[in-house]
Amino acid sequence: MTQFKAEVFQNAYIPQGADEVNAIMTVTVEGGLGLGSSGEKVIGIICDTSGSMEGGKIHAAKDAIVRLVWLLPADASFFIVAGGETGDLIFPIAKATPESKQRAIAAIKTIKAIGGTCISTWLAKALEQFAVAPNAIRQCILLTDGENEKQDEPLLGAMLNACEGQFQCECRGVGSDWKVEELRKISGRLLGSTDIITRPDLIEADFREILQRALNKEVSDVALRLWTPLGSRVRFCKQVSPDIVDLTGRARQPKPQIQDYPTGAWGKAESRDYHFCIEVKSGEVGDEMLAGRASLVVTTGGVENKVAEARILAVWTDDESKSTRIDRRVAHYTGQAELAQSIQEGLEARGRGDDDVATALLGKAVRLAHESRNEATTKLLRKVVEVENEEQGTVRLKRLVAKEDAMALETRSTKTSRIQRPDTAPGSNQE
Amino acid sequence: MIRLCPQCSVESPTEDRFCEECGTRLEVPASAPPDCPKCGAAPEEIDPDGYCAACGFRRVASKRDRFELTVSPTFAGLSDRGLRHHRNEDFLAMDTVAEDAHVIVVCDGVSSTRDADKASEAATEAAFRSLVQSIESGQDTRRTALMAAMAKASAAVTALASAGDNPATTIVAAVARGAFIDIAWLGDSRAYWIGPDGPARQLTEDDAESPESHAITKWLGADAPEDVLASTVRFVISGPGHLLLCSDGLWNYLPDPAEMVRAGADATEAVRSLIEFANNSGGHDNITAALLTL
Numbered sequence: 001m002t003q004f005k006a007e008v009f010q011n012a013y014i015p016q017g018a019d020e021v022n023a024i025m026t027v028t029v030e031g032g033l034g035l036g037s038s039g040e041k042v043i044g045i046i047c048d049t050s051g052s053m054e055g056g057k058i059h060a061a062k063d064a065i066v067r068l069v070w071l072l073p074a075d076a077s078f079f080i081v082a083g084g085e086t087g088d089l090i091f092p093i094a095k096a097t098p099e100s101k102q103r104a105i106a107a108i109k110t111i112k113a114i115g116g117t118c119i120s121t122w123l124a125k126a127l128e129q130f131a132v133a134p135n136a137i138r139q140c141i142l143l144t145d146g147e148n149e150k151q152d153e154p155l156l157g158a159m160l161n162a163c164e165g166q167f168q169c170e171c172r173g174v175g176s177d178w179k180v181e182e183l184r185k186i187s188g189r190l191l192g193s194t195d196i197i198t199r200p201d202l203i204e205a206d207f208r209e210i211l212q213r214a215l216n217k218e219v220s221d222v223a224l225r226l227w228t229p230l231g232s233r234v235r236f237c238k239q240v241s242p243d244i245v246d247l248t249g250r251a252r253q254p255k256p257q258i259q260d261y262p263t264g265a266w267g268k269a270e271s272r273d274y275h276f277c278i279e280v281k282s283g284e285v286g287d288e289m290l291a292g293r294a295s296l297v298v299t300t301g302g303v304e305n306k307v308a309e310a311r312i313l314a315v316w317t318d319d320e321s322k323s324t325r326i327d328r329r330v331a332h333y334t335g336q337a338e339l340a341q342s343i344q345e346g347l348e349a350r351g352r353g354d355d356d357v358a359t360a361l362l363g364k365a366v367r368l369a370h371e372s373r374n375e376a377t378t379k380l381l382r383k384v385v386e387v388e389n390e391e392q393g394t395v396r397l398k399r400l401v402a403k404e405d406a407m408a409l410e411t412r413s414t415k416t417s418r419i420q421r422p423d424t425a426p427g428s429n430q431e
Numbered sequence: 432m433i434r435l436c437p438q439c440s441v442e443s444p445t446e447d448r449f450c451e452e453c454g455t456r457l458e459v460p461a462s463a464p465p466d467c468p469k470c471g472a473a474p475e476e477i478d479p480d481g482y483c484a485a486c487g488f489r490r491v492a493s494k495r496d497r498f499e500l501t502v503s504p505t506f507a508g509l510s511d512r513g514l515r516h517h518r519n520e521d522f523l524a525m526d527t528v529a530e531d532a533h534v535i536v537v538c539d540g541v542s543s544t545r546d547a548d549k550a551s552e553a554a555t556e557a558a559f560r561s562l563v564q565s566i567e568s569g570q571d572t573r574r575t576a577l578m579a580a581m582a583k584a585s586a587a588v589t590a591l592a593s594a595g596d597n598p599a600t601t602i603v604a605a606v607a608r609g610a611f612i613d614i615a616w617l618g619d620s621r622a623y624w625i626g627p628d629g630p631a632r633q634l635t636e637d638d639a640e641s642p643e644s645h646a647i648t649k650w651l652g653a654d655a656p657e658d659v660l661a662s663t664v665r666f667v668i669s670g671p672g673h674l675l676l677c678s679d680g681l682w683n684y685l686p687d688p689a690e691m692v693r694a695g696a697d698a699t700e701a702v703r704s705l706i707e708f709a710n711n712s713g714g715h716d717n718i719t720a721a722l723l724t725l
Binding site: 231232280281283286287288289290291314315317318 | 469470482483485486487488489512513514515516517
């Protein structure tokens, strides 16, 4: 049985008239094997084979996929889609036996880089394949190097609606001619991440890591269920660690007062943090309220299983020494969200030539990253700005910045540091 | 609806709390728990921890938050959370033992300590049990019994101490029997005598720096000075009147409770109106009052 543990961190005391309750919930997987999954795993591989991939990129991608296929355990299933103007299923779903691996590799060899980029057709092919194994852990890798064709945009929107909840997708952009926003839209809806692979020779290492994580997953289709009192409103629900994912608009509402947020599949020893911000009816001093009840729900064969639960409370007090304290986890992740926003808006300002705004925002980002000891982000920021004073956030924009470095900062701006615990080394970024 | 007195089998209307014939206390029927006081949701919407599944608010009237003790029409007490504190840190115990000995203990937990509610409860229980035992075993030598009860209460509160927290409480205990009332106390919880006319007479002297400061100079708890002894006083009953024990949540608002006590139809009504008065005046602290009419 996979055991989930849910813990809430908050300062429940709020002053008279206050109507906002903030809490961080840490969810950790503890122990054992497969509740909620058949143990079956399907790995889908989608590789961009449009004309722009021609040359080093397509060679490196083909090599990386061949290696990936070799690494697949025999009990996993896989399929491969070559993506151009239409999705071409070059290897339909099959168990990863030595024999089928041979056939897959032969099919990979035939791939040629030609034509345009219509991602909706690639996802359509993947959706068909995943439909064969609805109870499996369903993970997809999508590699591309360019922008989606304009005429595919509306089709992609509709396809994402169809794919949501059907499989998860990790998106990787190789080089610097792709759009962060575009891939993030796909990975966000399909509960994966978006990252940059700056050079083709790094594709293989990245794929290995994605596969490792995918194979580590034990439970699929986990929902975060939040009960809130009548008359309340969820201002936001965000995953805040290991990276920031806003789930607010993603909720299903199975009944009144209950929101189900998708969290996808969970692996061994995985731990994530969530930030809830709930607007409640204000109470009187002395009142105590259950402002939220958060639980994890695993659905297996249509049967829901509640696996962990934690409470979010509100206690109104006129004791200021109690109500003015901010829980340090809430403060930390509020800071991390501000950091990500400063980077995104700073890079945007830089892009449109507004240097003053860009300098101010990226300077603020440097300060926030320093304060929260988010060293990974600090390192990325230093490639874009010259830091004069970390504590005060005084910076100068660098004149010559590699496009890949700016994109790396943009894609990884949502990675958060975890709050420093006495027993962990400072500066470790996530996990 | 009618029900029978368990003592004399005379019928009484259900709303009566005492048998008209013999005065026996009629068992209060297990009435349905109230609806959610905030949103009016049905009782079944309220979870075992008291939270309403509709509006989320916790039902204020948990057992400890407000509890009423009625020994007889002339002997009753009430302890209430008040309006400003999120829990009730006062505690109260009272009963009539060995037919004619009336025992009352009131404690007020010092709210700067974390387990103030546990401190007042432990002290009350220990002192009360000790007094009842002394009286029932016939060793009722009043002052000795009271001092023994104080020692038991002190030990009970001291046992609650943990690293970083020394729970503490005030205490006032009274035994009324025959022509005497004997009282012992530490801190600023009080005892009053209220005669047929005139103002109430305070029988205790607050162990406090000044009546305004609320900084008590004596208390029960692990951090109490070791050589501190409870003060005691003996009051000689010379005529009819009322004995009132209360915490500062009451006397802060009502320095002279005489009129209100005399106006009560019975002891229960009187303590209810006292607590109501304190709450209407602001209810800034927990409020406890115990009344014995002699």
